[in-house]
Amino acid sequence: QVQLVESGGGLVQAGGSLRLSCAASGRTFSRYGMGWFRQAPGKEREFVAAISTSGGTLSYADSAKGRFTISRDNAKNTVYLRMNSLKPEDTAVYYCAADLYGINSSTLDDYDYWGQGTQVTVSS
Numbered sequence: 001q002v003q004l005v006e007s008g009g010g011l012v013q014a015g016g017s018l019r020l021s022c023a024a025s026g027r028t029f030s031r032y033g034m035g036w037f038r039q040a041p042g043k044e045r046e047f048v049a050a051i052s053t054s055g056g057t058l059s060y061a062d063s064a065k066g067r068f069t070i071s072r073d074n075a076k077n078t079v080y081l082r083m084n085s086l087k088p089e090d091t092a093v094y095y096c097a098a099d100l101y102g103i104n105s106s107t108l109d110d111y112d113y114w115g116q117g118t119q120v121t122v123s124s
Contacts, residue, residue: 001025001026001113002024002025002026002032002098002100002112002113003024003025003026003113004022004023004024004025004096004097004098004113004114004115004116005022005023005115005116006020006021006022006094006095006096006115006116006117006118007020007021007022007023007118008020008021008118009094009118009119009120010119010120010121011121011122011123012086012120012121012122012123013122013123014086014087014088014122014123014124015085015086016086016122017082017083017084017085017086018082018083018086018120019080019081019082019083020036020080020081020082020083020094020096020118020120021078021079021080022034022036022078022079022080022081022096022115023076023077023078024077024078024079024098025077026077029074029077030053030054030074031053031100031102032053032098032099032100032102033050033051033052033053033098033099033101033102033103033104033105034050034051034070034072034079034096034097034098034099035047035048035049035050035051035096035097035099035105035106035111036048036049036050036070036079036081036094036095036096036097037094037095037096037097037108038090038092038093038094038095038120039092039093039095039117040089040091040092040093043092045095045108046061047061047106047107047108048060048061048063048064048068048081048094049061049064049068049069049070049081050070050104050105050106051070051071051072051079051104052102052104053102055071055072055074057104058070059104059106061106063089063090067083067084067085067086068081068082068083068084069081069082069084070082079096081094081096083120086120086122087122088122088123088124089122090120090122091120091121091122092120093117093118093119093120094117094118094119094120095114095115095116095117096114096115097111097112097113097114097115098111098112098113098114099111099112100112100113
């Protein structure tokens, strides 16, 4: 069983920045591919970014490219999402997820465990 706890969300003005963190339980964090997803009101959950087990492979949704950076610290069992130049359309609940097979996927169904989410609200 893997537990994921997100933090770092909040209210920010357009153009501002936030850094989300996701702390994972367990001693095999370095074996998990990790991803960030988001869900806005009335919309489906969508992929934001993913990182491979070692951190050597990163992938981003088009909406995140150039503004968001995913990273991980395996010694701290934590994955991060740095978000710059935030826009009102980035407003959503952000979830981190763990893929036990480390396949660095952008597909929701490939992830095995999910956090409870953290709210990000960007005001115009």
